[in-house]
Amino acid sequence: MNLPSFFRTIQAKLIIIYVLLILIAMQLIGVYFVSAMKTSLTSNFTKELQERAALLSVLAAQNLGVTGESADASLDNLSVLVNNLFNINGAEIQVLDASGRVLTTSKPSHADYVGTKNTQTVVSRALQGIRDNEEYMIDEDNVRKKVVAKPVIRDGKTVGAIYIAASMTELYNTMERINSIFISGLLLALALTAVLGVILAHTITSPIKELTRRATAVAEGNFHQKMPVLGNDEIGQLSKAFNYMTSRLQDALAQNEEEKEKLASILTNMSDGVIAADEKHQVILMNRRASEMLRVQEQAVSGKDIMTLLHLPLEERAVLERGTMHSTILEIDSPEGDTFLIRVTFTPIHRREFGLSGTIAVLQDVTEQEKLEASRREFVANVSHELRTPLTTIKSYTEALEDGALEDPELGPRFASVIQNQTDRMIRLVTDLLHLSRLDSKEALLRKQSTGVLEMLEEVVDRFSFQMQEKEIHPEIFIEDGVDTAWMDRDQIDQVLDNLISNAMKYTPEGGKITFEARRVDDGMIAISVKDNGIGIPKRNLDRIFERFYRVDKARARNMGGTGLGLSIAREIVRAHGGAITLDSELGEGTTVTFTLPTQEQGGEGK
The missing domain is CATH 3.30.450.20 (PAS domain)
Structure with a gap:
């Protein structure tokens, strides 16, 4: 010892x-x-x-x-x-x-x-x-x-x-004998006192040693320690207090672990990226979504400067040092060549006694939002342009009629015919927009039923037979064996086919050919294709061909009376039936548009 x-x-x-x-x-x-x-x-x-x-x-x-x-x-x-x-x-x-x-x-x-x-x-x-x-x-x-x-x-x-x-x-x-007796008694008393002191000290310190051992175990993380309560004295009360403390610590730790797991689960499954940095702007935490956005590994960024990680300019550091909340937009290039827009919102963390103690950066992928906003702006511009042109024409011809052209037997009827054509054009545009709006809001009620595919395609060819004869376009229909009926809203699909045939006829020269084909595909679906051998579409325009008001040749399409909404409406109708539509084209060789429909009652809205 x-x-x-x-x-x-x-x-x-x-x-x-x-x-x-x-x-x-x-x-x-x-x-x-x-x-x-x-x-x-x-x-x-x-x-x-x-x-x-x-x-x-x-x-x-x-x-x-x-x-x-x-x-x-x-x-x-x-x-x-x-x-x-x-x-x-x-x-x-x-x-x-x-x-x-x-x-x-x-x-x-x-x-x-x-x-x-x-x-x-x-x-x-x-x-x-x-x-x-x-x-x-x-x-x-x-x-x-x-x-x-x-x-x-x-x-x-x-x-x-x-x-x-x-x-x-x-x-x-x-006196000496008395002193000797007294000293002997004193020594004997001291010896007995020492023995009793050891026993007494052991009875007091033994629970304290045991309490110390168990407290050390609690400090090392073992919160299941319990002290035996041997009495109601101070040691017993201390043991009761220790047991109460361990139970409270165990509850607090369990609650803390639960909250930690909740926070970790929230951070892991958040749709936004989160990066936490300390007062030196070094990264201490990053969730999985942030690593996906930045194309980095979570373990590789610990301790890295957040400004370097986000590739922010030096002026951003000055703003960050001031401890004010602000946002910035980052452009992230993917290995595939795409560009993503990331909005980063910096929120400072302040402590009353220490000032700025860290920063939380929230990353939001606003690529689709920005694209949607750009599409919305383009849509508004296109609608305004499409309406302004006929309105300007109507206004001009109306003013001409008011100025005396109405009395002219030759100009009057011709100007009135132009006004009527422009009015019909606006009506078609507004009708298409309303149709798209109902499809977008799921308000268009589909009356689906089993419909014969061959009969439907033959009726479509009959409706356009006069226009095809004028341009000497030859229609052909091919139906695969086993393709009989499809589950559809006949009126809506007729509109899809009308749009596709109308486009095919517009861009197919005289003496051309339009082929209709129906075949069975996987998962109980059939595919209907409309193929022409017209002028085709350049490859660079294929990705945007189904966008609203998008035209490959804007001037020519307007002259032919198109609104630029036909393919958009066709896509929404096919999606409402639970199918998909694709377009394949080669410049100078023709275009093929294919859409799928279910053969039985399944999918879609408005059954």
Whole structure:
């Protein structure tokens, strides 16, 4: 065990504090006890000496101050009193006369003191009649003694003194034994205290260690830790709080993971691209849609500068640094050669204390939107142009009629015929536009039924037989075996065929040929083709041939009375039936238009 580490633990601190408290308490108790015991023993020892000295002074008073023949007898009596009756172990008793001369002593080794004067202070005080005389002394053998002196009074006069010098060795030996017993008890108490301290500290620190271990496991992500609650004390309350914390953390983590998964799912499945950058404009997050738009890998852009990633000019960085919301349009070239328009909207992220902390860039593919907007503008321009031309003609001829041409028998009817033709042209244009509008809004009700294909194609040829005879155009009809009927709205499909035949006749020279063909294709569909050997269409115009008001040769088409909406209407009608229409053409060789129809009741709108 590493001792320095151990002494820094709570367990060691508790043991040390507990032992120190017991040690200090025992020391205080010991000091007080020893001091009180010493005072008591010393007081009792002195009191005993005082009492013996007082009794001896009373008895000695009968034998002091005697003169003559009885003086020797009195001295013998004093010797008997000192040596037998009042002998004290380790003490010396002296009887002094009024001058302080030693008459007798209880210590044989000090027999030579007899006849000499005792000049100690306590003796002088006693000879003066003072009763309380005592002092400590250390003799030549380094023995501590207690000295007591009492005056001997007879007939009111001080006739001598009693001097007692008692050794205190036994008293101090007793004190040392008491100190030894106390120290032994102190050591035993400290040992027991240390053992009890270890047990007590273990009972306190063991739950704390277990709590620390489980808290470490929680910090590492294991939120299923539970502390056993062994009581309702502070440790038990701490265990309850820990268990409550882990359950709340587990709930919070589950909720956070759920929200994170939701956010990741939203970002992944968003139709818009999202790029997140930090305050240094380095990319930290990009969803799948953004990577598809920019043709980059998500993993390859982490940490890359967002300005470099989006190929933005330097002036955009200055705007981005200002932390203002703004948008810009990017042109992205695909490997196939197409150009995509991407609107990028930058939204700064501000934190109250740190200012600009990041940027969110939202990428929207506005290619179709821009194309739609361009088509809308072109559509409005085309409608305006198509209406302006006949209106201008009508206005001009009307003004001419008002100016007198109406009275002219030759010009009047001719001008009125022109006005009528232009009016019919506008009516056809408005009718086609309304028809397209109903098809776009799904308001055109299709009355579908099973219709014979051969019968329908023959009727179409009959309707245009007069115009074909005028241009010497030869029609041909080919029906594949097994092609009998199709599921369609006969009137609508007749309009499609009328538009296709009308276009074929316009652009097929005299002596040409128009071929009608019906064949079966996959998925229960039949394909009907109208093929001519006319002037054809350039390849560059094929992609836009079904656009509204689009004409390959605008001047020639207007002169032939076309509105530029026929193929658009045909496409919408075929789509409403659940089919598709395509056009294939070679310049100078002819054009083939093919559309498909279902053979059974399926698909389309307005069944």
